[in-house]
Amino acid sequence: MSFRYVGKPIPRVDAREKATGAARYMTDLAFPGMLWAKVKRSDYPHALIKGIDVSKARTWPGVVAVLTWPDVPGYNGFGIVVPDQPVLCRDRVRFLGDAIALVAAQTEEAATKAAELITVEYEPLPVLEDPRAALKPGAVQIHAGGNTHQHNLVTQGDVEKGFGEADLIIENYYVTPRQMHAFLETEGGVATADPDGGITVYAGSQHSYRDQLQIARALDLNPRLIRVVSNPTGGGFGGKDEIVVQIHLALLAHHTRRPVKLWLSREESVRAGIKRHREFLYYRTGVKKDGILVANEVKIFADTGAYATLGGPVVSLSVGHACGPYRIPHVRLESFCVYTNNGISGAFRGFGVNQVTFAMETQMDILAHQLGMDPLELRLKNALRQGDLNPLGFRMDTSVGAIPSLTAVGGSELWKNRWAKKAEATLPWKRRGVGIATALQGNGLGAGRPDYGGALLRLLPGGTYEVGISCPEIGQGNTTAYAQMAAETLECSIERIRVYTGDTRKAVDSGSTSASRSVYTGGNSILAGAPTLKERLRKAAAGLLGLPEDDLEFFPEGLRGKSTSRSATLEEVAREMDRLGLSREVKSTFLWPAAEREIEGAPGLPEIIYAYNTQIALVEVDTLTGQTRVLEVVSVPETGRVINPQGLEGQADGGAVMGMGYALMEDIIMEGGYYKNTNFSTYILPTALDAPGHVTVMVEESEATGPFGAKGVGEVVCVPVTPAITNAIYDAVGVRVTKIPVTAEEAYRALADNSLLPHGGTTPHV
Amino acid sequence: MVNDFRLVRPKTLPEALGLLDEFGQEIEPVAGGTDLLVKLEDGRIRPSQVMDLSALNELKQIRLVGEDLHLGALVTHTAVLESPLTRTEAPLLVMGCRTVGSTQIRNMGTLGGNLATASPAGDSIPALVALEAKVVLASKKGERTLPVEDFLVGPGKTERRREELIKEIILPCAREGEKGFYNKLGQRNALAISIANVAVWVRLGERKNTLSRVRIAFGALAPTVKRGRMVEDALTDRELDEASLKGITQLAWKEVAPITDIRASAQYRRDMAIALLYQSLYHILFLS
Structure with a gap:
């Protein structure tokens, strides 16, 4: 069937406006008489509030309103799944980003000064920073229901029987970082009080109608009186799925009846915004001599931070994708989504799949090496096909692109010429390697959640x-x-x-x-x-x-x-x-089509439709410094019919770089509930000069339920590249990466015995 | 948040020095502003007056004076990269300036500013120290000249007095048989503060694989950019091969005293002094 527009590289309808700078983002807006808002946030990662004194702030020149918890007319809480995060804290703070008071003033300077003048009396509580410690008996309870936000357990077959049949069993422990979305436009916007008593909130976000409902609940207003404009958004990646500023904006406009602007600085965005879940993953995988997977046992501890937001669904997806796109008859998959006093983790492109894909695809690489098998062949041998039962026990009825994607990567120039490419290292202390990884990514909200x-x-x-x-x-x-x-x-x-x-x-x-x-x-x-x-x-x-x-x-x-x-x-x-x-x-x-019932032990699973992607990476490692340079990446997404090839290439280019940052650089480091890196000078993102050469090869398996055969591409493009890079590092220098990001220093430590070093190992302490 | 201050913009050097003489204690000179603006925004400094030096065109010149190259304090990193004079006469400085920040920062940031900020990780400084450059300080009372190495006192601390401005930097022009290499390790390829860096300048010896003079400067490995004299001596006037290079460069860890921060540990940094130096000398001796 031929189309006039579908499948064609139609220029973006917003390209001209955005490229020329004419486009107005919500944080660009200004209205006559507009006030500036600032948020007084917690001074402790965990404490009881004994008193809040706003008297000095109220009388500061230019201040129009200072709001605290009694000023929330409706329900003092928000959260997409459970509204457990206070709009304004009353008696307790659970992380440094918690909001205690709001100030609106004539100028940004006055609002800043007034917020500094608010004093809060605290009684500090013990701080929980590791989800495993938070699960120990006697640990302080962050929420009334305990520290376990969600526990999943899925079993299929008999995992011990499966390991009994295995010829080779490998067991490894993996750690993944608290990656930040790092959207260019930090959370912010303007709210106006409308003549009909309603409120309009202009703030970039990923779900205008749910923002409307969450604002209405906090303000005790008919949702019809709340208009939310969240377009265009200056980058989201999942980080603007949840409320951050919207209710505060609406609350201030409601009380002052004037336009109010709130726009978080980068430092405040780091402090109050959402991150990717830090996960600690235990993997035990069994395989037959011929490469057939027989058993997989996975235990995941996820740090969801102080409040729920989408932590539960994210960690469900970790469980749902823990085995990758493979047939495995015997599995035991368990996860704990745990409250801590760290920054909140929630939705982030990949949504729990990045962590388990890094772990599972490293397991696959180790198995291939130990079996002496080609890593592509091992994957092809186990890959799911349409109609197969997947490891969680449901049938893959819609299009399954694992094999087409893997096959296409095998035909790529980089894979075919990988031995020659590896031999091209330019300096005696540099080593090159090529790594492969593949992934699937559920589309849509999953079972039991009307989509x-x-x-x-x-x-x-x-x-x-x-x-x-x-x-x-x-x-x-x-x-x-x-x-x-x-x-x-x-x-x-x-x-x-x-x-x-x-x-x-x-x-x-x-x-x-x-x-x-x-x-x-x-x-x-x-x-x-x-x-x-x-x-x-x-x-x-x-x-x-x-x-x-x-x-x-x-x-x-x-x-x-x-x-x-x-x-x-x-x-x-x-x-x-x-x-x-x-x-x-x-x-x-x-x-949306949805599964008839949820998988037992895993709320929200399964999704019905999946996108697939295989990525390979060519890296060059400096064995003297530990530095890794990613030279080339090939992505082979299978996402149904492509509506706009140029759009898909853009997604795939960006996804490859984002997954590379996850592998090599990005981590919000927290100690004792405090942030160690709070802006882009210490949170290291890849720049254009770090980006690899990137080729996207499209594999189009038409999805019968999709519009024109399309599926979703936005997430899967950033997922397998991470283990493709770490597997390439192994291929280059024999260092097995089980904790990301693998910085130059960490790779160097692992390399330190390497005879290439001029000094034969690390120097002694002096 | 930036505080309110009075901005003055002198048109000539004498005018600027007059203002410094009068208000030296409370006036903050700004060249490219790439460091000052960050400090102002953080509230780390709250000056009552800021002196914008951007109108002092006399400090933007790159001149050949006899055997020396004179670079005005307001010469930007981009100007160093683009000037035909620096490319032929000071290639090591060009290599260092190329690694500074990003295009935007190189367009604004100046040599004088990089020196005045005196960050141990300043990327132009190791090249200046390895080239034994001198800095000329001017005040209303006159001028004085110091080696760059002595000008640096500690992180953010220099010999510059409140009433003085950096006027220019003087370095000897490159001669036949001289080579340099600048090697920076950062967390990424642009906009990266050095974890460690090293600038190496040598004069090739008459015999193959020998060096008759060696100067080495380490960055981000001590409270100031630091000369590596022990390694310099060990490398001078002896035949070098890969094995002896590996042995001698290990002395580098005795030359440095790095710290642990969010970018790297002290121990890694010390190891990198060796690695970066080895790579630099390897390039000079065996690859170029």
Whole structure:
């Protein structure tokens, strides 16, 4: 089937505005009479609050409002799954980012000064920083329900029997870092008090409608009185799925009835914002001599920080993806999602899959080496196929791209020429290696969580269509994909499509931009609504042109007779629809396919649809310094039909670099509940000069349930590259990386016995 | 948050020195501002007056004076990279300046500013120390000249008095038979503060694989950029091969006294003094 727009490298609809700087982000907005807000946050990682004194702040010149917990009109809590995080703390703080008071003042300087003048009396409590310590008997309880936020246990087959059948069993312990989203635009925005008593919150986020509900709950207001505009968002990556500033903004606008701006500094964003879960993973994997996996036992301890947010679902996905895209008959998979007094962990591109993929794909690499088997062959031998039972015991009914992706990577130039590439190291102390890893990534919210979408399709009198889908544009390009799919479905020129996202007034609720779901949801919502609207257009045009409806066809600017030269423009058709009293608007609803029941022991599992990706990396390690340079990465995502190849390449380029940062550099380091690196001078992200050469090879296995056969690509592109790099380091210098990020210093320590060193090992202490 | 201050912008060096003479205790000179602005934003300094030096065009010159190269204090790192004079006369300095921050920082940051900030990790400084550069300090009362090595007192501390400005840096031009190598280890390839770095300048000996003069400066490995005289002596006037190089460069760990911070441990840094020095000398002797 050939398409006019789908599958074509259509330029981004927002490219010109963003490239020229004309685009206004929510933090760029300003209104007359606008106040500046600051948040007084906790001084301790864990303490009881004995008193809050805001008297000096209230009288500071320029201060208009100082709010504390009694000023929260509704429920003093928020959180996507459990609202266990206080809007403003009353009697206890559980991490350094906890908010205690809000200040609004005429100037940013006055607000800053006033916030400094707020004094809080504390009684410090013991600080829990390791989830394993938090589970010990006698540990201080961070929440009334205990420190275990969620415990999962999934068993299939008989894992001990499986290990009994194994010819080789390997057991390893892995640690992964607290990666930060590092979006360019920190959390912030403006709230205004509307004349009807309502509030409008302009703040970049990933789910406008859920923000609306969470704000309404805290303010005790009808959600209809809250408008949320979260578009465009200056980067999200999962970090703007949860509330950070939205309720504070709304609360201040509600009390002052004036526009209020709150925009976190990078340091405050680090302190109060979400991170990726630090996980401690114990893996025991058994395999037969011929490479067939027989057993996998996994135990995961995840540091979810002080509050729940999406910690439970994230760690469920760790369990669901712990075995990778492989058939394993006997498994025991257990996880503990544990409260600590560290920064909060929640949604982050990959959503719990990055951690287990690093561990599992390292296990696979070790097995391949110990079996003397090609690492690609070992993976192909065990890879899931459509119709297989996966390790958690459910059938993979939708498209499974593991084998196509692995096969395509095997045909890539880098893989075929890897021996030659490895021999090209330029200096005597440099060693090159090539590593491979593969992954799957569930799309959508999973079982037991209604996942839905909707689109508002409206033909305007001027002959253009409005398409409203609330999933915000967070930079990934869903707006352009929606325009392409709408133009394709409505059979019109793409210039006639205007897409609205991320605004509760202009789009119907389509859920979040998360879980690799926005293209799949939005596309299916368009497909669900378009036929009804087209039917009405056809009816109006038939009358207008005096032709039977069957003889009509759509063309880019309107409708025309199939066998005559008669045609009507969309503008004319719209006028005729009004005359006939035919509504020019359709609101569609789309329900995601979901498993009939949850997997026992793992809430939210399984997802029904999965995207796949295999990545290989060529690295060069400096054996004298331990430094790793990633020279080349090849990504082979299998994500169903590609709606926009250029968009997919952009996602894959960015994903490769993000996964590289996770492997080599990125970690928010905490000690005793305090942050050790609070901005980009010490939180090390890859720069353009660190980025590898990157090639994306697309493998398109059409997904029957997807719009035009599409699946979600946003997450899986950043996942396997991490173990591909660490496996390449092993290939280069024989150092097995089980803790990431592997900095130059850590690699050097592991290398220290290497005879290449001029001094034969580390120097003694002096 | 940046405090309120009075901004003065002298047009000439004498005018600037006059202002310093009058307000020396409370005035903060700013060249490119790449360090000062960070300190202002953090509130680490709260000056009542800031003197913007950007109008002092006389301090932006790169000149050849006899056998020496004179670089005005306001010469930016980018200017060092782009000047045909520095490329031929001070290639080691060019190598050092190339590793400073990013394009934007190199466009703003100056040689004088890098020296005045006196970070042990300042990337242009090891090259200056290895080249035995001198710094000229000017005040209303006159000028004095110090070796860069002596100008540096400690992290953020220099011999500059409040009433003085760095006027220029003087270094000997490169001659036939001289070679240099600058080797930086950072956490990434741009916008990286050195974990450790080393600048090596040598004069090749008459016999193959010998060096008649060697100067080595280590960065981020001691409270100031530090000369490695013991290793210099050990390397001078003897035949060097890979094995002897490996042996001699181990002396580097006796030359340095690094600290542990968020970027690296002291022990790793000390090992890197050896590794970076070995690599640098290997490049000079066997690869170029």
